[in-house]
Amino acid sequence: MKQTFTIAIGGAAGQGVATPGDIFAKIFSRRGLHLNAYNAYQSIIRGGHTFLTIRTGPEKVTNMGDRLDLLIPLNQDAMNRHLGLLTNGAACIFNAETIKPGAAAEGVALCPLPVSKLADITRNKVAQNTLAVGAGLSMMGIGFQAVQEVFTEQFKKKGEAVVSENVGIARAGYDYATANFKPFARPLPMTGNRYAVLSGNTAMAMGGAAAGVKFYCAYPMSPSTGVLHWMAAHARKAGIMVRQVEDEIGVVNMAIGAAHAGVRSMCATSGGGFALMSEGLGMSAMMETPVVVIDCQRAGPSTGVPTKTEQGDLWQMLGAAFGDYPRVLAAPLDIGDCFKIIPEIFNIADRFQCPGLVLCDLLLSEGRLSVDPKDLDFAPVIDRGELITTVTAASGTHDNGGYKRYKITESGISPRAIPGVPGYTHTAATDEHEEDGVLISDEFTNPTKRRAMMEKRMRKVAGIEAVVSPPALVGPRNAEITLIGWGSTKGVIEEACEILSDQGISANQLQIRWLVPLHGEAILDILKDARHTIIVENNYSGQFARYLRSETSYVPNGYIRKYDGEPFMPHHIVEAVKEQLGGTTRLSVPAHEILV
Amino acid sequence: MATVLADTKHVAMADFKGKVDPDWCPGCGDFGVLAAVQKALVDLQIPNHNVVTISGIGCSSNFPGFINTYGMHTLHGRALAVATGLKLANHELTVLVTGGDGDGFGIGGNHFVHSMRRNVDLLYIVMDNQIYGLTTGQTSPTSRIGMKTKSMPFGNIEAPVNPISLALAAGATFVARGFSAEQKHLTELIKQGIQHKGFSFLDVFSPCVTYNLDNTYQWFRPRVKKLEDDPVHDPTDWMAAMGKSLLWGDEIPIGKFFERTDLPTLHGAEPVLNAGPLLHGDSRIPPDVARSFVEELT
Known part of the structure; x- marks a missing residue:
């Protein structure tokens, strides 16, 4: 201990x-x-x-x-x-x-x-x-x-x-x-280290600055507002345009407009605001203009409990906007990861020209953690993908009309010219279009071209999967218990595993960071040897359990869920594991003992 | 709208010819608006790659597909929000926003009001036909009381929005109205709107010959009166402009209602842009600045 x-x-x-x-x-x-x-x-x-x-x-x-x-x-x-x-x-x-x-x-x-x-x-x-x-x-x-x-x-x-x-x-x-008064039995020690203390919201905002975000806009909504506050306070020093917008529909559209001009653009909200942004994500995907949107989950549905935490927006993120389109969806594992994940997701969104979604929650957004300052790396890899910002020998000169913004390629990625470059004029449309951008939604509908464009965009899914690493099992291989979690539950599950091991029940952990792409095959491969698996999540219906089953047909031995607005404490998980090993139930819903 | 300095190459009408011809109904007012925009850009010698035409959804929102500039054909009602983001990321671009009355005053009403109070530097042209065309003829926010449509077959009972009064009240710094059958006059208004530094709103009567049989060319022609022909109209007088905006009936004013040039544009008021467009800035935070961000937390 x-x-x-x-x-x-x-x-x-x-x-x-x-x-x-x-x-x-x-x-x-x-x-x-x-x-x-x-x-x-x-x-x-x-x-x-x-x-x-x-x-x-x-x-x-x-x-x-x-x-x-x-x-x-x-x-x-x-x-x-x-x-x-x-x-x-x-x-x-x-x-x-x-x-x-x-x-x-x-x-x-x-x-x-x-x-x-x-x-x-x-x-x-x-x-x-x-x-x-x-x-x-x-x-x-x-x-x-x-x-x-x-x-x-x-x-x-x-x-x-x-x-x-x-x-x-x-x-x-x-x-x-x-x-x-009597002093505490063990005085607090000292070490030679010095840590930075920050919230997940500050971490995501700083991660954005490190990633080269130049445009950030938002509508205030708990628990995401901290991102706006950091951005607004540091905008001038960081050279970031920060705007407060009339609503979240305006937010996502404004962010996409800025992204379309060629800068990295980001916004954050909570579940309700994200619902309003949904149509905009489809636009990002259809125009192939990358944007990063953060959802800091709070207890829903509807206004719900604005100051309480939950992992209840997974299916909203999976289903956001109608139609099929490539997207990436990642859930940071802790507050340090809130920083790190932003440059990573920008690189993928930029490279594959699609929306990047970050699924955070109140626990991380507003919680605070000590982080080694070295982990706040302001010089991460920045990969803007195939972006044409000037006319060069490589990009070539085009007579007007010759440039194909949506050129059909093997990877599904088409070199993206930004407005202002001579010779590359084109229109990016939310209507289905052909390679040069001309609509095939009204006068020129064409099933063959429509199919080709769908397949072009969706080919990016395989490319994204190839650049995202699959999850890994942490802890002893042959453990008695495997606890599966996603996003912010990483730390508490980790500690529950330690306590279980101390009590003679060996436990390991599979924590999911990338939700899309999920790497279902790799997960199945990891779980095929697991002895007793339990999915731990902060929602009522087991949103991740249902997602995992839909993608892989995998059904775990049990579930631990909590949906009272408060996060898990280690003993909640430990006691639930023991209860399930005892065979009395497959679903544990720990009660929160602290009256808040 | 501020004008980008013309490149040395002469800008010609052919530069703006779209990849496809418009598929609007024969006789649609939008043809006249397209021609006037193309003519204005040639007159101002703005190269097509420095222009971004942004629209929402609707008949008139197909506009960007019919003109050769950079274009964004966005979501229903969202063009102004998209345009604001784009302009702030690269304010050297000339931004035109085009759309209809349903797109702008109905589903996009919220963005319309806020874009004007922000004084975003762009020209917003609404092709106002007082009807929903692409959805085959329903009442729009500018349909008159009593007008019969498929969605209100017994007559509209809701008062229409007055786009000119609304624009004046919301703080637009350039407010004008044109008529698509008045080409020369319309082209002049578009040129002024592009050159104006700030939010330019141009409402254009653009008759729908298929679904609006009330507000036709024949209906408008005898009624429209150019403000430029009114010797006492002073476009710097906001109160007078508001008064003029209320005129409707036998006499309907077209022309420039109002312009003020003393207010900063949104991008002009933001010190972050003092060093130039965001697009051209360094994407890395300088190491000393990054260090100061981390030090705040220790």
């Missing part, structure tokens, strides 16, 4: 949960500790309840874990909801003047802070938060120097007075805890 430490901060929206979270995250990442943060929140700006968990440790931390070590409830509601989650060795720091603790389990340290005696609460409304942060850091065994540094940085924009006031309050909490 790896050493990790988890802090949870709960309170009402607007009570200042985020700032202590940022401070803890900074302190941990600068000590060379990995971290994973997840904020369970509600679609409300002020009030309600938000619950931020930050899990840290010297090894890679991939999910929120199963255990809370320190709870900081900022109000009575948070105390009432979560004190019961604490087990032996955990502590709860709270404002003794406003919050009553209730009954705690044996071995849980209750740490009341006499807030008004330690800070001037008439001057500083979030003094209880700052005191708690100081107290917590003292109990974790972190020197005050590090605390002071991060507080100074956090408040430096607000001026010297605010900095010294906050450092003072943190110090008071720190010293009070040193004198009155």
Whole structure:
């Protein structure tokens, strides 16, 4: 078992949960500790309840874990909801003047802070938060120097007075805890590393910048809006045109317009916005103008639960837009992969002149992870495919009309001239067309030509399959259990496998990143020796299980699903596996114990 | 619309002849619009490879197929959104958007309004025939009250949209109306619209000889009155233009209702484009900038 430490901060929206979270995250990442943060929140700006968990440790931390070590409830509601989650060795720091603790389990340290005696609460409304942060850091065994540094940085924009006031309050909490509370059994270690901490949305936006995206547009929609925010804030430095558009129909069409002019173009939304973009994807495919669209899934259907996570849009992505056309669809496996996947999918979309779809979810989009800065590579391979941007000897000069934009080729790829190049004028149409772009939808319908164009476009599917690597099995080959997941569940399944192995049940993992192309043959080959397979996914109907079956006829031994809006925790999977090995059920739906 | 400097080669009418002849019904008003656009581009000496003609779906939206420029025949109602993206990616191109009243004011109404307030630098020509033609004759957003069509066989009970008033209200910086049977006048308006820096809206009466038997050439001819012949019309006066836009009946104004040149275009207002079109920029983020992006996170 790896050493990790988890802090949870709960309170009402607007009570200042985020700032202590940022401070803890900074302190941990600068000590060379990995971290994973997840904020369970509600679609409300002020009030309600938000619950931020930050899990840290010297090894890679991939999910929120199963255990809370320190709870900081900022109000009575948070105390009432979560004190019961604490087990032996955990502590709860709270404002003794406003919050009553209730009954705690044996071995849980209750740490009341006499807030008004330690800070001037008439001057500083979030003094209880700052005191708690100081107290917590003292109990974790972190020197005050590090605390002071991060507080100074956090408040430096607000001026010297605010900095010294906050450092003072943190110090008071720190010293009070040193004198009155028992430190945690294992102090947090330090390593020589230094990590970047970022959300999946920031990672995808930065990945776009690294990929050479020059045009980004969006309509605000949770949980995708973070991509827009990063893009907008960094647009001028990065030389990216960023536009907020009237609706998602406008978004995808504007993005395709920019792409058609020859730049890399990207947009992001959530399931509802993606539904509006659907027709546009068909246009991208038919005109053979590449565009990358990100869907950050949230709990649906319809408006659903905008602040909660789900993997419920798979079939929407598979079926987006009518007719048959080549597409690529990838689900990033973690927040670092959110960065990496963008240049990769752009290269494929550009090369095969088709839409590239990224299927992310709230868990990654809004969660935060420590990443080695080296993994944020701003010099990835950029392959724009067969793009004609000027008249050269290779592209040749054409008399008007001689250039065939949709030339029938063996690969299905036709060299693409962008507007402005002399001699290559043509019209790209959403109607079916022949090689030179002339429509074969009205006066000149022709079944032979229509068939040839369908086959030309669809030939790209084989080419795409050849450049995308098939998935691989991770863990012991002959394991008792094979857990199959896709996208964001990678980390939690990985940890469930470790826990199962520790408990004497050997387990391995097949995690799917590329959904289209799926590589069904390769998957069947991997699974043919598996002893007991279970598909784990964050939706009701087993969307991936149904997709895998439709592509390969493969039926696993069991399913673990969750559709309550919250992500899996490792023990959910571990317990479900045991339940299924016991033979009582083939479908487990773990209950989420945290009331958020 | 800003004009791209002409190449040295002389631009001729033949340059703009499409790969195929239009398949519009004989007598369709759209023929006159096509001829006027071709003539305007020749008059302005804009080479065909620097022009992108973008349309949605409908009879008039087949336009890009009938003219030899770069073209995009996009989705129903979406031409303006596509055109905005294209213009922002390469603002050196001359962008013409062509379509019909159903495409622009019905399914594309949202983009119409927002493109105007953004002052995107393009010329939007609507071939307004007050009917849905390609779907064989249904009521359109500009069909008059009482008009009988296949979709409203007992007469339209919905008030039509007034494209000119709407354009003025939404902030279009060039607003004009033409009549496809008035070739010289129409060509002049197209040239002005192309040269205008900002969103140019040109509504053109383009009669549908097959499905609209109410608003025919014969109906329009005695009614249209050129604003250019009105000695007191001042196209810089927005209030006066709004007043003129409400005239309908025995006298229907055509010509330039309004133009203002003091507002920046969308691409002109965006500092990211100061260094030139996005298309020509380096696709790599400079290493020092990339480093600063990562440092923010540590």
